[in-house]
Amino acid sequence: MSATVIDGKAFAATVRAKVAGHVARLKEENGITPGLAVVLVGQDPASQVYVRSKGKMTVEVGMNSYEHKLEADTSEAELLALIDKLNSDPAVHGILVQLPLPKHLDEDLVINAIDPAKDVDGFHISNVGLLGTGQKSMVPCTPLGCLMMLRDHHGSLSGMDAVVIGRSNIVGKPMAQLLLGDSCTVTIAHSRTKDLPDVVRRADIVVAAVGRPEMVPGDWIKPGATVIDVGINRVDAGDGKTRLVGDCHYDSCAEVAGAITPVPGGVGPMTIACLLANTLTACCRANGLAEPEGLTA
Numbered sequence: 001m002s003a004t005v006i007d008g009k010a011f012a013a014t015v016r017a018k019v020a021g022h023v024a025r026l027k028e029e030n031g032i033t034p035g036l037a038v039v040l041v042g043q044d045p046a047s048q049v050y051v052r053s054k055g056k057m058t059v060e061v062g063m064n065s066y067e068h069k070l071e072a073d074t075s076e077a078e079l080l081a082l083i084d085k086l087n088s089d090p091a092v093h094g095i096l097v098q099l100p101l102p103k104h105l106d107e108d109l110v111i112n113a114i115d116p117a118k119d120v121d122g123f124h125i126s127n128v129g130l131l132g133t134g135q136k137s138m139v140p141c142t143p144l145g146c147l148m149m150l151r152d153h154h155g156s157l158s159g160m161d162a163v164v165i166g167r168s169n170i171v172g173k174p175m176a177q178l179l180l181g182d183s184c185t186v187t188i189a190h191s192r193t194k195d196l197p198d199v200v201r202r203a204d205i206v207v208a209a210v211g212r213p214e215m216v217p218g219d220w221i222k223p224g225a226t227v228i229d230v231g232i233n234r235v236d237a238g239d240g241k242t243r244l245v246g247d248c249h250y251d252s253c254a255e256v257a258g259a260i261t262p263v264p265g266g267v268g269p270m271t272i273a274c275l276l277a278n279t280l281t282a283c284c285r286a287n288g289l290a291e292p293e294g295l296t297a
C-alpha cells in the first residue's frame with residue numbers, strides 16, 4: 001500500500017484564506033483589525049526564523065503583527081511588565097511568547113501571566129483546564145492543526161484507536177485531549193512506555209511528537225493507519241547542508257500507512273495557520289462577535 005499524502009501546506013493555505021476573509025469582513029463591517037503580538041527572548045536562530053515567518057503570515061491575512069525582541073538576559077520582571085502592557089492593550093488580541101525561554105526565566109510563571117483570553121497558544125493553565133473539561137478555550141495550535149487534518153481525512157474519528165507518542169504540555173497532552181474529545185480511544189506513550197512498537201501497532205491513528213529523527217519505522221505501523229508526524233528535526237544532509245525530518249521514517253511508514261503527513265509541509269504550516277485562526281477567534285470573542293465556524297476544535 002502506498003499512503004495518501006496529507007498536504008498540510010495546501011490545507012494551511014485554505015485555513016489562512018478563510019481567516020483572511022473573516023479579517024477583511026471584521027475590518028469593513030466592524031472597523032476592527034485583529035492584532036497578534038509575538039515575544040521572542042534571546043537570539044536562537046531557529047526561533048528567529050519561526051517568528052519572522054509568523055509575522056509575515058500575520059500581515060498576509062490582514063492582521064497587525066507586533067514583534068517584541070528582547071535581549072537574552074532580559075529579567076523576569078521586564079518580561080512580565082511587557083506581558084502586562086500587552087494584556088491591557090486593546091489593539092492586541094493574541095499574545096505568543098516563543099518557547100523555549102532562556103533558563104533563568106520561569107516558563108510556567110511567564111505563560112500564566114498572559115491574559116487567558118489572549119493566550120493564542122492555549123498554554124495558560126485556565127485554557128488547559130477548560131480543554132480538559134470540554135469547555136470553550138483557546139486550543140494549542142499544533143494539536144489543533146493535527147485534529148483539523150484528521151477530521152478532514154476521516155470525517156468522524158469516533159471509536160478509532162489513537163496513540164500519541166510524547167506527553168509534552170505543548171503537543172502530546174493537548175493532542176490526547178482533543179482526540180478524546182472526538183471519541184477516540186487514546187493511549188499516550190512516552191520514554192518509559194514498555195513495548196512501544198506493540199502499542200503503536202494497535203493504532204488507527206499515530207501522532208508522533210517526540211523530537212527524535214525518524215524514530216518510528218514502517219514496521220510499527222498498522223496497515224492502513226493514519227500517521228501524523230509532528231517532529232521537526234534538523235539533521236546533517238551529508239553535503240555540509242542540513243535537512244528537516246520528522247519523528248517517523250517517512251518512506252517506510254508511507255509504504256504501510258493509509259495516510260501520512262510529510263515533514264516539511266505537514267503539521268508545521270498548519271501550526272501557523274491555527275495560530276492566526278486562534279487570533280481571529282480571540283478577537284471575535286473580545287468584541288462580542290460571532291466566532292467563525294470550523295476554525296476551532
Ligand SMILES: NC(=O)C1=CN([C@@H]2O[C@H](COP(=O)(O)OP(=O)(O)OC[C@H]3O[C@@H](n4cnc5c(N)ncnc54)[C@H](OP(=O)(O)O)[C@@H]3O)[C@@H](O)[C@H]2O)C=CC1
Nearest residue numbers: 142166167168171190191209210211230231232267268271
Ligand atoms: N510542527 C510543529 O508545529 C511543532 C513541532 N514540534 C516538534 O515536535 C517534537 C516534539 O516536541 P515537544 O512535544 O515540544 O517535545 P518534548 O521534548 O517536550 O517532549 C518529547 C516527548 O517525547 C517522549 N520521548 C522521548 N524519547 C522517547 C522515546 N524513545 N520513546 C517514546 N517517547 C519518547 C518524551 O517522554 P518523557 O516525557 O518520558 O521524557 C516526551 O514526552 C519535536 O521534534 C519538536 O520540534 C513541536 C512543536 C510544534
Ligand SMILES: Nc1nc(=O)c2c([nH]1)NC[C@@H]1CN(c3ccc(C(=O)N[C@@H](CCC(=O)O)C(=O)O)cc3)C=[N+]21
Nearest residue numbers: 096097098099100121141232264265266268269271272
Ligand atoms: N510559544 C510557542 N508556540 C509554538 O507554537 C512554538 C514555540 N513556542 N516554539 C517552537 C515550536 C515549533 N513551532 C513550529 C511552527 C511552525 C513550523 C513550520 O512551519 N515548519 C515548516 C518548515 C520550516 C522550516 O523550513 O524550518 C514545515 O514543517 O513545513 C515548525 C515548527 C512552533 N512552536
